[in-house]
Amino acid sequence: MVFRAVxxxxxxxxxxxxxxxxxxxxTFKLSPGGISLKAVDPANVAMVSxxxxxxxxxxxxxxxxxxxxxxxxxxxxxxMADRSDNxxxxxxxxxxxxxxxxxxxxxxxxxxxxxSIRKEPKVPSLDLPARVTLNGNELRRAxxxxxxxxDHMALGVDGDVFFMEAKGDTDQVRLELAKDELIHLEASxxxxxxxxxxxxxxxxxxxxKVNEIxxxxxxxxxxxIDFMMADGKGKVGYLLAPRIESE
Amino acid sequence: MVFRAVxxxxxxxxxxxxxxxxxxxxTFKLSPGGISLKAVDPANVAMVSxxxxxxxxxxxxxxxxxxxxxxxxxxxxxxMADRSDNxxxxxxxxxxxxxxxxxxxxxxxxxxxxxSIRKEPKVPSLDLPARVTLNGNELRRAxxxxxxxxDHMALGVDGDVFFMEAKGDTDQVRLELAKDELIHLEASxxxxxxxxxxxxxxxxxxxxKVNEIxxxxxxxxxxxIDFMMADGKGKVGYLLAPRIESE
Amino acid sequence: MVFRAVxxxxxxxxxxxxxxxxxxxxTFKLSPGGISLKAVDPANVAMVSxxxxxxxxxxxxxxxxxxxxxxxxxxxxxxMADRSDNxxxxxxxxxxxxxxxxxxxxxxxxxxxxxSIRKEPKVPSLDLPARVTLNGNELRRAxxxxxxxxDHMALGVDGDVFFMEAKGDTDQVRLELAKDELIHLEASxxxxxxxxxxxxxxxxxxxxKVNEIxxxxxxxxxxxIDFMMADGKGKVGYLLAPRIESE
Numbered sequence: 001m002v003f004r005a006v007x008x009x010x011x012x013x014x015x016x017x018x019x020x021x022x023x024x025x026x027t028f029k030l031s032p033g034g035i036s037l038k039a040v041d042p043a044n045v046a047m048v049s050x051x052x053x054x055x056x057x058x059x060x061x062x063x064x065x066x067x068x069x070x071x072x073x074x075x076x077x078x079x080m081a082d083r084s085d086n087x088x089x090x091x092x093x094x095x096x097x098x099x100x101x102x103x104x105x106x107x108x109x110x111x112x113x114x115x116s117i118r119k120e121p122k123v124p125s126l127d128l129p130a131r132v133t134l135n136g137n138e139l140r141r142a143x144x145x146x147x148x149x150x151d152h153m154a155l156g157v158d159g160d161v162f163f164m165e166a167k168g169d170t171d172q173v174r175l176e177l178a179k180d181e182l183i184h185l186e187a188s189x190x191x192x193x194x195x196x197x198x199x200x201x202x203x204x205x206x207x208x209k210v211n212e213i214x215x216x217x218x219x220x221x222x223x224x225i226d227f228m229m230a231d232g233k234g235k236v237g238y239l240l241a242p243r244i245e246s247e
Numbered sequence: 248m249v250f251r252a253v254x255x256x257x258x259x260x261x262x263x264x265x266x267x268x269x270x271x272x273x274t275f276k277l278s279p280g281g282i283s284l285k286a287v288d289p290a291n292v293a294m295v296s297x298x299x300x301x302x303x304x305x306x307x308x309x310x311x312x313x314x315x316x317x318x319x320x321x322x323x324x325x326x327m328a329d330r331s332d333n334x335x336x337x338x339x340x341x342x343x344x345x346x347x348x349x350x351x352x353x354x355x356x357x358x359x360x361x362x363s364i365r366k367e368p369k370v371p372s373l374d375l376p377a378r379v380t381l382n383g384n385e386l387r388r389a390x391x392x393x394x395x396x397x398d399h400m401a402l403g404v405d406g407d408v409f410f411m412e413a414k415g416d417t418d419q420v421r422l423e424l425a426k427d428e429l430i431h432l433e434a435s436x437x438x439x440x441x442x443x444x445x446x447x448x449x450x451x452x453x454x455x456k457v458n459e460i461x462x463x464x465x466x467x468x469x470x471x472i473d474f475m476m477a478d479g480k481g482k483v484g485y486l487l488a489p490r491i492e493s494e
Numbered sequence: 495m496v497f498r499a500v501x502x503x504x505x506x507x508x509x510x511x512x513x514x515x516x517x518x519x520x521t522f523k524l525s526p527g528g529i530s531l532k533a534v535d536p537a538n539v540a541m542v543s544x545x546x547x548x549x550x551x552x553x554x555x556x557x558x559x560x561x562x563x564x565x566x567x568x569x570x571x572x573x574m575a576d577r578s579d580n581x582x583x584x585x586x587x588x589x590x591x592x593x594x595x596x597x598x599x600x601x602x603x604x605x606x607x608x609x610s611i612r613k614e615p616k617v618p619s620l621d622l623p624a625r626v627t628l629n630g631n632e633l634r635r636a637x638x639x640x641x642x643x644x645d646h647m648a649l650g651v652d653g654d655v656f657f658m659e660a661k662g663d664t665d666q667v668r669l670e671l672a673k674d675e676l677i678h679l680e681a682s683x684x685x686x687x688x689x690x691x692x693x694x695x696x697x698x699x700x701x702x703k704v705n706e707i708x709x710x711x712x713x714x715x716x717x718x719i720d721f722m723m724a725d726g727k728g729k730v731g732y733l734l735a736p737r738i739e740s741e
Contacts, residue, residue, distance in 0.1 A: 073665075080639055104632075104671060105639055110664035138351075145327055145352055170357035171320075177351060385598075392574055392599055417604035418567075424598060 001065040003030050003091035006058040009081035009102065011230045015052060016078060018206040018229075018236045020071035022048045022199075027114040028069060030062045040121040046199050047121050047239040056233035058086060067091065067098065068112030074100075077107050123239065128216040128224060130157040130187035134177060136227065139164070139215070140208030142175040143200050149173050152243055153200060155217060156192030160185065162215075166197070183212055191217040193242040203238050220244075248312040250277050250338035253305040256328035256349065258477045262299060263325060265453040265476075265483045267318035269295045269446075274361040275316060277309045287368040293446050294368055294486040303480035305333060314338065314345065315359030321347075324354050370486065375463040375471060377404040377438035380431035381424060383474065386411070386462070387455030389422040390447050396420050399490055400447060402464060403439030407432065409462075413444070430459060438464040440489040450485050467491075495559040497524050497585035500552040503575035503596070505724045509546060510572060512700040512723075512730045514565035516542045516693075521608040522563060524556045534615040540693050541615055541733040550727035552580060561585065561592065562606030568594075571601045617733065622710040622718060624651040624685035627678035628671060630721065633658070633709070634702030636669040637694050643667050646737055647694060649711060650686030654679065656709075660691070677706060685711040687736040697732050714738075 019026060023039045034053040040046070054060040081087055081102040088101035100107045142164035146153040149168030156163055162182055165174040179185045203225065207213050216224040225238045266273060270286045281300040287293070301307040328334055328349040335348035347354045389411035393400040396415030403410055409429055412421040426432045450472065454460050463471040472485045513520060517533045528547040534540070548554040575581055575596045582595035594601045636658035640647040643662030650657055656676060659668040673679045697719065701707050710718040719732045 076642060077639075080635065103635075104675065105635060105667070105669045107639060107642075108666045108668075141327065141350075141352060145324075145354060148323060148354075172355045173352070174355075175352045181351065388574065388597075388599060392601060395570060395601075419602045420599070421602075422599045428598065 001030075001063050001091065001093045003062045003065070003067070003089065003098075005060045005062070005089045006086050007056065007089070008058070009078065009085040009087045010083045011052075011056060011234070012087050013075070013078045013081070014206070014209070014229055015050065015234060015236075016071055016074050019048055019050055020075050021202040021206055022046050022238070023118070024072050025068065025070055025112055025117050027066050027117050027120065030065045030067065032062055032064075034060075035062075038120045038123060040118060041199075042118070045196065045241050046203075047123060049123060049237040049239075050235070052230060052234040056230040066114055068114040068117050069098070070109070070112055073109065077109065080105070080107075123237075124222075126216070126218070126222060126224065126239075128191070128218045128221060129189050130191035130217045131184070132157065132162045132182055132187075132215045132217070133184035133212060134162065134182050134215070136204075136207035136210035136213040138175065138177060139200075139213065139225075140204040142173070143197065143204040145173045145175065147197055147201060151197050152194055153197050154192055154194045155215070155223060156190070157185065157187045157217060158190055158192075184214075189219075191219055191221075193217060193220050193223060194244075195223060195240055196243055199240050203240070206236070248277075248310050248338065248340045250309045250312070250314070250336065250345075252307045252309070252336045253333050254303065254336070255305070255477075256325065256332040256334045257330045258299075258303060258481070259334055260322070260325045260328070261453070261456070261476055262297065262481060262483075263318055263321050266295050266297055267322050268449040268453055269293050269485070270365070271319050272315065272317055272359055272364050274313050274364050274367065277312045277314065279309055279311075281307075282309075285367045285370060287365060288446075289365070292443070292488050293450075294370060296370060296484040296486075297482070299477060299481040303477040313361050315361040315364050316345070317356070317359055320356065324356065327352065327354075370484075371469075373463070373465070373469060373471065373486075375438070375465045375468060376436050377434035377464045378431070379404065379409045379429055379434075379462045379464070380459060381409065381429050381462070383451075383454035383457035383460040385422065385424060386447075386460065386472075387451040389420070390444065390451040392420045392422065394444055394448060398444050399441055400444050401439055401441045402462070402470060403437070404432065404434045404464060405437055405439075431461075436466075438466055438468075440464060440467050440470060441491075442470060442487055443490055446487050450487070453483070495524075495557050495585065495587045497556045497559070497561070497583065497592075499554045499556070499583045500580050501550065501583070502552070503572065503579040503581045504577045505546075505550060505728070506581055507569070507572045507575070508700070508703070508723055509544065509728060509730075510565055510568050513542055513544055514569050515696040515700055516540050516732070517612070518566050519562065519564055519606055519611050521560050521611050521614065524559045524561065526556055526558070528554075529556075532614045532617060534612060535693075536612070539690065539735050540697075541617060543617060543731040543733075544729070546724060546728040550724040560608050562608040562611050563592070564603070564606055567603060571603065574599065574601075617731075618716075620710070620712070620716060620718065620733075622685070622712045622715060623683050624681035624711045625678070626651065626656045626676055626681075626709045626711070627706060628656065628676050628709070630698075630701035630704035630707040632669065632671060633694075633707065633719075634698040636667070637691065637698040639667045639669065641691055641695060645691050646688050647691050648686055648688045649709070649717060650684065651679065651681045651711060652684055652686075678708075683713075685713055685715075687711060687714050687717060688738075689717060689734055690737055693734050697734070700730070 146166035150166040160179040393413035397413040407426040640660035644660040654673040
């Protein structure tokens with residue numbers, strides 16, 4: 001098995017951080033066309049899927065295979081790179097190690113045994129009636145505000161308005177965005193589901209940096225949030241199960 | 248009772264922070280001419296008075312009345328606004344709530360019952376012999392230095408010199424500003440009083456941002472510190488009781 | 495004994511921080527030509543030597559003598575100065591105090607009795623076979639990376655390559671710099687010694703800000719790291735004992 005690649009530090013950091021927000025360890029699939037991953041969080045509430053095509057790399061060479069990585073360690077190591085650095089990645093199949101190179105510095109990271117990592121989930125196919133495209137920072141703002149009053153938040157579409165709201169014992173928060181304040185909105189009917197803020201908060205750290213995210217919603221259904229990265233050569237998708245409304 | 252206003256986020260933040268440094272909860276008086284407040288800290292050592300006229304607001308509409316607010320929560324909510332944002336405020340008398348709006352996000356805050364809040368103090372009228380006008384940052388510098396050696400600090404006027412000093416077991420700190428280093432100094436005699444650094448430190452967080460503060464002092468008398476904000480449309484005054492010199 | 499001087503806040507801060515990284519208290523030698531110090535850390539593992547000539551000061555007047563200083567307190571006091579401030583220093587021999595003046599603020603610091611401070615060490619004269627000049631930030635990067643995997647790090651020269659490396663239980667780190675990536679390299683033979691990262695980490699805080707540091711190395715011998723400051727008017731030298739390789 002061969003894997004040897006060079007990539008912009010920034011692109012790699014953002015990719016790994018978008019995944020590590022939900023899982024600490026993960027198995028990446030390597031192939032000549034790029035790398036990909038599907039992972040589910042330990043509580044089986046959220047999933048992340050990730051793809052980065054080979055042309056997102058400055059150079060790329062890979063056979064088919066898979067490698068298990070400690071994502072928290074990887075984020076820590078990439079923290080040593082400057083945004084504009086190139087990062088070299090090279091697999092040594094014999095020693096089961098990945099060497100990460102940044103401006104003369106090489107860090108040799110032991111791989112994890114994929115059999116010790118939670119299995120790749122089956123991503124359910126969902127037909128969700130509402131689809132909204134907006135700046136990721138709007139979601140981040142709503143999540144941060146909602147955290148001040150509750151531990152869960154509802155997202156929904158009502159007519160031509162996308163709303164996010166949270167109700168606490170005394171206070172409440174609501175962010176409404178009308179169709180003309182959104183990049184896109186289409187809905188075949190009303191949608192509203194309740195989600196845990198723990199998960200939305202973790203996800204929104206990655207989402208807050210993205211100019212365009214697409215949110216798909218139903219009535220008491222999971223939420224799907226997708227965005228592109230690396231000039232469209234990378235794709236991240238989150239899927240989060242709803243909470244039961246207790247009112 | 249009606250209260251509906253729009254104001255610059257920065258002006259509102261600075262106002263509330265200047266008050267919340269001494270009290271966590273307070274009753275604001277509302278009137279067609281603006282809002283005001285007088286409050287005393289839980290230990291009865293410091294007082295704050297505050298006024299903001301209606302023309303400090305972008306729009307303002309109010310009848311006579313009063314509302315009780317959790318200032319710490321309000322500071323936290325205003326932390327979500329950018330400096331250049333407009334903040335909308337609207338009272339709902341029926342639900343006893345204040346809705347705070349910032350770029351599409353609305354936060355609905357429960358009011359406190361004014362009868363549960365410490366009563367408005369009587370501000371004593373004091374005839375203090377020395378009056379000094381200086382950059383608030385000078386006071387902040389002296390307070391931060393004094394904290395390194397003691398838990399109290401003396402402020403005074405000696406001839407044409409305004410001084411702030413603190414003595415610890417081994418080290419001491421003194422900041423002297425001569426008349427020509429001050430914006431203004433007038434004194435009908437010497438003044439010197441000792442104050443708790445806990446209070447001065449809290450106050451100096453607000454004072455450190457102000458170009459011009461006026462300090463009135465006597466001999467073992469309270470200190471009065473006043474400053475303008477919102478281009479002269481707002482006014483904050485602190486009054487702090489002296490400590491007994493133990494030397 | 496007379497000591498009265500004015501100096502750039504930045505130069506004084508950097509000087510004291512370079513020393514305080516190894517020792518908390520130290521005795522400075524004062525003379526008409528400047529100030530100097532030699533000190534050893536409490537565990538007798540590392541030494542620092544320091545010299546600053548009188549022309550590094552804006553004004554300088556001193557007789558022969560010595561003063562004991564609490565360096566941590568001094569760093570804290572200098573933290574109140576802005577980078578561009580001038581700092582005045584004046585010794586009062588009668589009260590055994592040093593007055594530090596910054597923009598009107600004066601801080602009077604009690605001197606320590608030199609007899610209570612660890613004695614000045616004898617700096618051993620060492621003939622080390624390898625000598626490398628590089629940007630101090632490269633050493634800092636290697637130290638920070640090494641800390642992720644181990645508590646000690648080897649530095650050495652192999653042919654025309656200077657290397658720094660650390661091995662942990664699973665991961666390892668190596669930074670190699672070839673002759674053309676260094677400012678200078680000369681070696682009469684291979685060199686490699688192992689050092690405690692605790693000490694290298696402390697030293698590298700000061701070294702990381704310096705464009706040019708000179709590192710002298712042997713085989714299981716102490717390391718010597720020297721650099722200039724204050725436009726060549728100041729000199730700092732570290733000496734660190736090696737650890738025994740346990741492999």
